Amino acid sequence: MLGVAHRHFIRYNRFMLMREKLHRLVLSALKKANISADEESLKKFKIEYPAPELGDYSSNAALIMSKSAKFKPRDLAEKIIENIDKEMFEKVAVAGPGFINFRLKIENLIPPSSAFRATSPVKGEDKKKILLEYFQPNIAKPLHIGHLETAVIGDAIKRMFLYLGYQVESDTHMGDWGTQFGYLILAQKRFGEVNEKLYAKLNADDSMREEAKQEFVKLEQGDKENRKIWQRLVDTSMQEFLKINTLMDILPFDHHWPESFYEDKMPGVLEDLKVKKLLKESQGAQVVDLEKQGLGVAIIIKSDGGTTYLLRDLATFIFGKQQGFRKHLYVVDNRQSLHYKQLTAILELMGEIVNSKQEIEHIDYGFISFKGEALSTRKGNMVLAYDVIMEAERKVSKLISEKNPGLENKEKVIKAVAKAALKYFILKHNRHSDIEFDWDQVLDFEGNSGPYLQYTAARLSSILKKSGNSKSEIRISKLPITDTERRLLFLLSIFNEKVVDASVDYMPNILANHLFELSATANKFYHESPVIQEKDESKKAFRLNLVNQTKKILFLGLDLLGIKALEEM
Numbered sequence: 001m002l003g004v005a006h007r008h009f010i011r012y013n014r015f016m017l018m019r020e021k022l023h024r025l026v027l028s029a030l031k032k033a034n035i036s037a038d039e040e041s042l043k044k045f046k047i048e049y050p051a052p053e054l055g056d057y058s059s060n061a062a063l064i065m066s067k068s069a070k071f072k073p074r075d076l077a078e079k080i081i082e083n084i085d086k087e088m089f090e091k092v093a094v095a096g097p098g099f100i101n102f103r104l105k106i107e108n109l110i111p112p113s114s115a116f117r118a119t120s121p122v123k124g125e126d127k128k129k130i131l132l133e134y135f136q137p138n139i140a141k142p143l144h145i146g147h148l149e150t151a152v153i154g155d156a157i158k159r160m161f162l163y164l165g166y167q168v169e170s171d172t173h174m175g176d177w178g179t180q181f182g183y184l185i186l187a188q189k190r191f192g193e194v195n196e197k198l199y200a201k202l203n204a205d206d207s208m209r210e211e212a213k214q215e216f217v218k219l220e221q222g223d224k225e226n227r228k229i230w231q232r233l234v235d236t237s238m239q240e241f242l243k244i245n246t247l248m249d250i251l252p253f254d255h256h257w258p259e260s261f262y263e264d265k266m267p268g269v270l271e272d273l274k275v276k277k278l279l280k281e282s283q284g285a286q287v288v289d290l291e292k293q294g295l296g297v298a299i300i301i302k303s304d305g306g307t308t309y310l311l312r313d314l315a316t317f318i319f320g321k322q323q324g325f326r327k328h329l330y331v332v333d334n335r336q337s338l339h340y341k342q343l344t345a346i347l348e349l350m351g352e353i354v355n356s357k358q359e360i361e362h363i364d365y366g367f368i369s370f371k372g373e374a375l376s377t378r379k380g381n382m383v384l385a386y387d388v389i390m391e392a393e394r395k396v397s398k399l400i401s402e403k404n405p406g407l408e409n410k411e412k413v414i415k416a417v418a419k420a421a422l423k424y425f426i427l428k429h430n431r432h433s434d435i436e437f438d439w440d441q442v443l444d445f446e447g448n449s450g451p452y453l454q455y456t457a458a459r460l461s462s463i464l465k466k467s468g469n470s471k472s473e474i475r476i477s478k479l480p481i482t483d484t485e486r487r488l489l490f491l492l493s494i495f496n497e498k499v500v501d502a503s504v505d506y507m508p509n510i511l512a513n514h515l516f517e518l519s520a521t522a523n524k525f526y527h528e529s530p531v532i533q534e535k536d537e538s539k540k541a542f543r544l545n546l547v548n549q550t551k552k553i554l555f556l557g558l559d560l561l562g563i564k565a566l567e568e569m
């Protein structure tokens with residue numbers, strides 16, 4: 001059984017996953033046996049994947065319901081098995097202290113024949129619009145590896161949501177407002193130009209801070225010179241930043257609502273905070289006291305009169321809600337955890353949200369470091385996104401020249417493999433974890449990497465091309481199949497379950513690692529079982545169709561991660 005967040009958010013049209021069918025079968029068996037369970041036990045009831053040798057699915061139902069049902073766990077498991085409809089199964093058995101393991105009949109291991117996106121429009125809760133914010137570059141500052149993280153993670157989440165049928169729209173929310181622009185304006189006025197070195201130099205000089213703050217205040221107050229400098233920086237940066245869509249195959253953003261977009265919306269939020277008596281003065285600043293919530297004091301207006309990022313985010317959420325968005329998701333690094341907790345708390349106090357888990361979530365992620373050194377803009381030791389992309393292309397070019405010097409469309413393949421290598425390296429990790437960047441892992445053509453998955457897809461394509469078979473569906477015959485073929489069938493059959501799981505807690509690594517297991521099993525399959533050379537025509541047909549279905553799911557899965565599968569490499 002999936003979690004509370006799933007039940008309230010992820011729904012799947014009229015398409016029922018096998019896992020949900022098993023969940024219903026177990027509940028039906030309990031009802032048939034006149035056994036009831038308390039609500040708390042039902043929340044903990046799960047259908048999971050055991051080790052392959054134990055079965056296809058496993059349930060903890062007997063273990064977590066035994067106390068309320070007044071049975072020993074194994075006795076309750078036997079009672080469930082006795083009353084369950086066994087039509088779909090080869091075997092249902094008790095294991096260990098009371099787990100129930102299910103092994104499906106082969107005919108129930110058919111890969112999904114239709115995608116979620118092909119189903120009818122969702123109704124009710126699923127029609128609520130979602131606003132997904134990611135990327136968030138800062139004007140006049142170069143893109144660094146952290147921007148790649150948020151863009152790649154956000155893009156994968158958006159692709160999966162679209163696949164599942166949700167009305168999701170993306171926003172870049174570029175940083176073009178705030179005290180940092182005081183520094184940028186100051187750099188322009190003092191040195192006649194703006195670049196990262198000058199920004200870092202001024203930012204590191206504490207004596208410049210007050211002057212920079214005043215330049216931003218002047219910008220907010222409409223100073224013509226400051227507005228002119230600011231607009232030029234915004235226009236130039238916008239053109240440069242949106243190259244990311246092409247450079248890394250990021251889906252086009254639906255909205256470009258930068259921080260400055262909310263300039264005329266902030267006064268209304270301030271007035272609302274005052275009316276609701278949430279705004280207090282503290283040392284010349286306007287704050288919301290969140291001490292009772294354990295979140296300290298949230299600054300809304302600084303002592304110099306400048307607005308804060310928090311005020312702009314309050315305006316952002318309220319504006320989005322007015323536009324019909326019922327859930328707001330923010331893909332931002334984990335340093336901003338307190339910020340989003342304060343944002344959520346204030347919105348609750350204002351009455352703007354009722355159930356925070358259903359209406360607002362911070363999708364945090366860890367840091368990428370190179371040689372153990374965390375990235376920092378202010379220290380001037382950033383690893384720039386363009387440098388990483390170009391270096392990936394250089395390394396891929398060298399590898400392909402060694403492995404396949406006569407490859408057609410070499411330049412296109414190099415770019416596709418370089419993007420896949422970087423994207424997959426980010427997405428295969430649990431997003432909560434910090435990542436140590438390692439080129440050997442990124443470009444490992446024989447391990448858990450983007451190039452390995454692409455190579456597997458290309459190899460499957462090659463088999464189908466040589467055979468002349470590219471469209472057949474799997475037909476389960478009465479022929480015996482190998483354990484590897486059965487495992488491959490099972491992995492194909494649970495593809496949609498893995499997409500759902502990856503979407504529930506916004507964890508693309510679940511899908512990424514499933515595709516790696518699928519690819520590894522496919523490689524094992526065609527090393528063990530002859531396909532084109534198979535003499536038995538029935539076996540050959542089955543194996544070709546298995547290759548075809550594996551290719552289709554692998555191409556689809558890579559697309560959901562924003563990675564281009566290749567027919568040849």
